[in-house]
Amino acid sequence: QVQLVESGGGLVQAGGSLRLSCAASGFPFTNPMGWFRQAPGKERELAAAFRWSGGSPYYADSVKGRFTISRDNAKNTVYLQMNSLKPEDTAVYYCAVRSGRPGTVLTDPSSYDYWGQGTQVTVSS
Secondary structure, eight states, rough: OOEEEEEEOOOOTTOEEEEEEEEEEETTSSSSEEEEEEOOOOEEEEEOOOTTTSSEEETTTTTTTTTEEEEEEEETTEEEOOOOOOOOGOEEEEEEEEHHHHHHTOOOGEEEEEEEOOOOEEEEO
């Protein structure tokens, strides 16, 4: 049974930092993982993700230079370090596991088979 357990969200002032964690179990940890976010009234968007190719991670333009995705294979855990947070980063953040199906698109939520429960990040101005 696949389980993705997220932690690390919270309330922070603009300019602050948070680190999100996603502990994974029940699937091959070799599948790429990513962090999506969804703000109220907006579509779910990919913030950062590893690629099947193993190249440099993907970052949305809005988070480049501020967010860093990393993984600890020994702990089956993926992290999202978020620095210089802005009020517009406020959202529910979800970790997700990329599907092994052919033809998936990195930034498309439907290309991810498993999702965590989400963790709220609120950045105050």
